[in-house]
Amino acid sequence: MKNSEPSTVNIDLQPGHAIRRLHQISVGIFLQEAGDLGITPVQYAALQVVGNQPGIDQRTLARTIALDASTTGGVVDRLEARSWMERRTAPEDRRARQLMLTAAGEQALAACIPAMLRAQEQILAPLTERQRSDFMRLLNLLVTQNNEMSRAPSEAAR
Template identity: 50%
Template sequence: MTTFCPEELERLPGFHIRRLQQIAVAVFMEETQDFGITPVQFAAISAVLRQPGMDQRSLARFIGFDTSTIGSVIDRLEARGLIVRNTSPTDKRVRLLTVTASGTDLLREAQPAVLRAQERMLDPLPVEQRELFMQMITRVNRENQSRTLAPSLSREPA
């Protein structure tokens, strides 16, 4: 077993993954600042638009977010009139989610900014290496799903 030296922090994949996540959020927020939406909020609205009527727990699993805090995300989206909660006809304790017309409009209007953010995140890579990077990061995420407290149910390409 190799002994860890603090001077070698930059050799640890976790260090770079955490930094990349910070960069991804910063770039997303820069590009979407006019829309006042976070990456998690964007993912939530997108997922509910894709599967109208899903409940909060399913949404959390679908986007790989903590089930104990997804409620506060939905609270903020509902307060802005982007998502509505409806009582399930089969279980009064469950709230089913639907994207409003305003939520759909926001996604449509923000999409160019979101796509610019994705391009900016990959800008440091040569164009011919971007697909390989995406395949590799997708595989690392998929193969480590069972290790997270917020496993995702989203369908990732093989």
């Protein structure tokens, strides 16, 4: 094998690196806005989906928020430990568990929504309205077109 000089690549021009950084920033902003509520972005997503679809099963929740089943199980465990969510036996299949928000979970979700909206606004603040629209359109295109490459593809993106 021939010795060669190391390649020089500007990491800041790589989309994967920029996306990872934007994810870090997004989580940081979310925690800054919602930190006093003690909720993570993934917990918020789980609460919101279960709030939108009461009785959803854990596997469908995992596919909807693009998490693997074991990670989703841990998220539900933590939300259940906080008395924000509960598992109920599905009447049609006693092996299946339906997820429901408790009254405390509904209150936590309602309290989190304004913080989540502030976080979204702050993330997009550097962009004009037109840029925001273009960014979201292109971002959703990338997510949808690359969905199957994910270790936990989202059913919503299919």
